[in-house]
Amino acid sequence: xxxxxxxxxxxxxxxxxxxxxxxxxxxxxxxxxxxxxxxxxxxxxxxxxxxxxxxxxxxxxxxxxxxxxxxxxxxxxxxxxxxxxxxxxxxxxxxxxxxxxxxxxxxxxxxxxxxxxxxxxxxxxxxxxxxxxxxxxxxxxxxxxxxxxxxxxxxxxxxxxxxxxxxxxxxxxxxxxxxxxxxxxxxxxxxxxxxxxxxxxxxxxxxxxxxxxxxxxxxxxxxxxxxx
Numbered sequence: 621x622x623x624x625x626x627x628x629x630x631x632x633x634x635x636x637x638x639x640x641x642x643x644x645x646x647x648x649x650x651x652x653x654x655x656x657x658x659x660x661x662x663x664x665x666x667x668x669x670x671x672x673x674x675x676x677x678x679x680x681x682x683x684x685x686x687x688x689x690x691x692x693x694x695x696x697x698x699x700x701x702x703x704x705x706x707x708x709x710x711x712x713x714x715x716x717x718x719x720x721x722x723x724x725x726x727x728x729x730x731x732x733x734x735x736x737x738x739x740x741x742x743x744x745x746x747x748x749x750x751x752x753x754x755x756x757x758x759x760x761x762x763x764x765x766x767x768x769x770x771x772x773x774x775x776x777x778x779x780x781x782x783x784x785x786x787x788x789x790x791x792x793x794x795x796x797x798x799x800x801x802x803x804x805x806x807x808x809x810x811x812x813x814x815x816x817x818x819x820x821x822x823x824x825x826x827x828x829x830x831x832x833x834x835x836x837x838x839x840x841x842x843x844x845x846x847x848x
Contacts, residue, residue: 625836698777700767701797739829761804
């Protein structure tokens with residue numbers, strides 16, 4: 621029988637709240653208190669996060685100025701450089717015990733990319749990876765960013781897919797430290813303006829894509845079932 625992927629839709633939340641939740645769930649998964657893999661889905665309030673690989677040049681606008689403009693700024697333990705999260709962006713945080721899959725971070729990153737590429741194909745977008753870079757692209761434009769952290773082979777942090785995101789926020793940073801990168805979104809690529817329907821279609825496609833990529837059966841449960 622295929623193992624389950626427990627999907628929790630958290631709605632729109634502040635980044636710090638969900639960061640604390642991820643860390644707590646990771647500890648519970650490591651200890652065995654939680655026995656199944658989890659996928660948290662969330663839409664964040666505007667925030668800039670700085671991964672362990674963030675370089676000074678990736679912030680052309682100082683963190684203090686970014687905060688003055690109404691965005692939060694967090695330094696976090698995930699890999700990668702700087703990125704932006706905000707409304708219209710589907711963020712996924714898989715809490716996966718790689719001891720039950722494959723103890724290989726490169727394999728895991730490629731699985732996340734594959735899941736997103738499959739999801740986008742379902743929506744009608746031909747997406748691909750970019751050699752030497754992590755994430756998902758279409759025709760040279762970047763659709764999704766990925767940055768993870770692992771504790772005793774249990775993952776947290778994850779991926780961010782631009783659905784109908786206000787892409788102008790990316791002008792405040794050098795996204796993922798890649799100069800001259802062009803960020804895009806599902807809505808932009810498809811020319812779609814039906815935001816609510818597009819969001820639901822994308823969300824379901826991502827759930828199915830990530831579940832298939834990790835050989836897990838997605839099962840949706842109310843977010844209230846997860847405690848800190």
